[in-house]
Amino acid sequence: MSDMVLDNLSKQYVLKAGFFKQLSGKAGVVSAVDQVSFQMEEGEIVGLVGESGCGKTTLGKMLLKIEDITSGKAYIDGTDIAAVRGRKNILEFRKKVQMIFQDPYDSLDPKFTIREIVAEPLKSLKICQSAEEIHKRVEDTLRLVELTPVELYADRYPHQLSGGQRQRVAIARALVSNPEFIIADEPVSMLDVSLRAGVLNLLQKLNRERGIGVLLITHDLATARFLCNRIVVMYLGRFVEITDPSSLVEDAVHPYTQLLISSAPDLFADTSNRIKVEGEAASAVAPPQGCRFYPRCPYTRDICTREVPQLTEIKPRHFVACHKTSPDFIKAEAAR
Numbered sequence: 401m402s403d404m405v406l407d408n409l410s411k412q413y414v415l416k417a418g419f420f421k422q423l424s425g426k427a428g429v430v431s432a433v434d435q436v437s438f439q440m441e442e443g444e445i446v447g448l449v450g451e452s453g454c455g456k457t458t459l460g461k462m463l464l465k466i467e468d469i470t471s472g473k474a475y476i477d478g479t480d481i482a483a484v485r486g487r488k489n490i491l492e493f494r495k496k497v498q499m500i501f502q503d504p505y506d507s508l509d510p511k512f513t514i515r516e517i518v519a520e521p522l523k524s525l526k527i528c529q530s531a532e533e534i535h536k537r538v539e540d541t542l543r544l545v546e547l548t549p550v551e552l553y554a555d556r557y558p559h560q561l562s563g564g565q566r567q568r569v570a571i572a573r574a575l576v577s578n579p580e581f582i583i584a585d586e587p588v589s590m591l592d593v594s595l596r597a598g599v600l601n602l603l604q605k606l607n608r609e610r611g612i613g614v615l616l617i618t619h620d621l622a623t624a625r626f627l628c629n630r631i632v633v634m635y636l637g638r639f640v641e642i643t644d645p646s647s648l649v650e651d652a653v654h655p656y657t658q659l660l661i662s663s664a665p666d667l668f669a670d671t672s673n674r675i676k677v678e679g680e681a682a683s684a685v686a687p688p689q690g691c692r693f694y695p696r697c698p699y700t701r702d703i704c705t706r707e708v709p710q711l712t713e714i715k716p717r718h719f720v721a722c723h724k725t726s727p728d729f730i731k732a733e734a735a736r
């Protein structure tokens with residue numbers, strides 16, 4: 401069983417002095433993840449959704465210690481991630497926590513065969529003692545992700561596979577070490593619809609049978625709704641709404657969540673209460689003061705441009721960060 405706690409977690413990337421500095425006179429700082437807090441329960445599948453560039457992969461990379469945490473804390477299964485230091489401790493940590501990377505073209509080394517790629521964690525994390533054990537475990541895992549017959553795929557190189565097959569190799573590599581927690585970054589984005597359900601069912605099965613905690617990163621609400629116990633909606637580095645999937649679809653409160661739902665036609669038969677939101681996402685280099693969504697929000701009031709809305713529990717287990725849910729805002733609106 402594995403859970404995750406985020407406590408005011410932030411990541412800022414400092415850009416090299418260059419174009420941005422020439423334009424603005426300042427060093428560019430990307431506020432990729434900004435003070436996010438969340439408590440995942442044991443064995444949950446949590447979906448992290450939001451549009452491109454909102455900080456999903458950055459969050460996953462901090463959890464895996466690929467990126468350093470700028471401030472705040474993150475724990476997996478009670479382990480303070482920032483405190484895991486030294487090669488031996490990092491190896492032990494990686495046995496427990498694995499990531500299915502977003503881009504299987506980038507993340508699979510072209511010089512190695514599929515068998516070598518999937519065997520690598522077993523060797524580097526010193527999980528198996530003998531060559532026979534490695535052989536068996538690799539083949540079992542390739543069968544698990546349905547790269548079968550195994551003999552047909554195991555000795556090929558990544559460029560000899562299709563995008564979807566590579567994605568399954570990336571999944572096999574993450575699963576082979578029997579992790580307790582998986583960060584799955586768009587694990588089905590390159591698969592046909594017919595294969596998607598298979599991979600999602602596999603994640604669900606691992607979660608149910610082995611109690612593996614899953615953080616599913618996706619920009620696709622329909623996928624998150626199908627698989628997750630809870631969904632976290634992220635906008636420009638911040639968490640703006642957290643609730644269970646049915647309430648998110650039927651009862652979304654944050655205007656950004658409503659926008660996401662409006663643009664996912666499969667989720668709604670009734671289109672009458674869709675909202676229209678204009679404009680492009682703001683940049684994480686110079687995010688707006690106050691609510692980061694206000695430049696695109698149809699409900700913007702003065703306070704939205706000044707104060708950061710905090711995540712508030714508006715109903716049991718339903719959290720929203722939007723000024724329009726505050727009693728003062730509602731009173732002022734009624735008096736207008």
Ligand SMILES: Nc1ncnc2c1ncn2[C@@H]1O[C@H](COP(=O)(O)OP(=O)(O)OP(=O)(O)O)[C@@H](O)[C@H]1O
Nearest residue numbers: 413430432451452453454455456457458459619684
């Ligand atoms: N190494 C880096 N240096 C500077 N900025 C970065 C770096 N990596 C990511 N960023 C910036 O951080 C922000 C968040 O990026 P991230 O990759 O986490 O987004 P994402 O939500 O995963 O998007 P996508 O859905 O496109 O994968 C973006 O503005 C991105 O340009």
Ligand SMILES: [Mg+2]
Nearest residue numbers: 456457458502
């Ligand atoms: Mg990403």
